Amino acid sequence: MTDGGEAEAVEALQRLGLSKYEAAVFVALERLGTGTARDVDRMTDVPRSQVYGAAENLEERGLVEVQQSSPIQYRAVPLAEARETLAERFEREQDRAFEYLEEVRRGADHEDEHQEGVWTVHGRDNVASRVRQIVADAEETVLYASGPELLDEGIAAALRERAEATDVWVCSARVDDPELVEAFADSAVTLAPFPDDPTDDAAGRLLAVDGDTVLLSVLGGEELPGVRAETAIWSADTGIATVLLELLRGHIVDDTEIEL
Structure with missing residues (x-):
């Protein structure tokens, strides 16, 4: 036994x-x-x-x-x-599976990669992963706003890297916060004031990219001890995304140099 x-x-x-x-x-x-x-x-x-x-x-x-x-x-x-053998085997199987999936995807008829609608993501790790992917795909502009607890090193690194090729703004009600300043020191990321504290109540994070993609999240009960659960909605190239981005422009862009 x-x-x-x-x-x-x-x-x-x-x-x-x-x-x-x-x-x-x-x-x-x-x-x-x-x-x-x-x-x-x-x-x-x-x-x-x-x-x-x-x-x-x-x-x-x-x-x-x-x-x-x-x-x-x-x-x-x-x-x-044994560890090395299993790791190599796992990597080979992973490569084989995703090579096939890439072939399938290339062969499929995806007329519109961003279908009309709003997508929902549950769980803090999953939301963070989606944020990093959206940031990595940015071509022109990125605006990110959240409280310190939601700005982990993975997202900070993605923002710093993308700032080398696009305009990246990180918004916060406390732009002079030492941790925030340190996270983006010696990078092309621009820190900008956020009129409201995104950590209040249930507010989570906000991400706007290239004037056509937006992600908003809210915080709920505890996912793990001391860690609040997070749920996000995101949309791209849709009427809903356009409306949300217009609201965002009117809320924080008008009095700044940010262009979305």
Whole structure:
């Protein structure tokens, strides 16, 4: 039988491409050092008849070594080697999958990449990922506004990088905040005042790009202890995006040098 930690390891190895039996046998051999099918059978829920096949598959994957003795002895390769083997395999499978998906996407008829509508993104990590992608695709202008808790290093880095080729403004009610100033020191990012504090109540973040794309988020209850949940809506090349951008222009652009 397996304990909680071992069960989690088996599940993690399955997510890396091993079957349930292969993962269980590999973990058992790591604990044993060297063992026979009988030894593995005693330590796991894997039937002895299945241990042989799983061990052979692991050998083919480069994760187990076999000694042709009587009885046959199995030994897991060193962990560093196993980690590298699984990482390379995962990368190959990832490349294979996305190469196919790119071919499929190129072959599909996407007349309008930005369909009319508003898209919803749930979860702070997912919202941050969408923000970074939209910023990375910017061609002319980027305006970003949020409280300090939502301006992580990943987004700050994306804004700094994009500022090398486009106009990037980061708006805040506290443009002289030392952390904000430090985050964009020695970069082409322009800090601009925001008339309202975006951290008040449920307000989250705001992103406007190239005069045709806008993202707005709100904060809710706790997603994790001390971390508020976030939900965003975003739209591009739509009537809704146009209306939101016009409201934004009237709210913060008129009295600044920002051009959206």
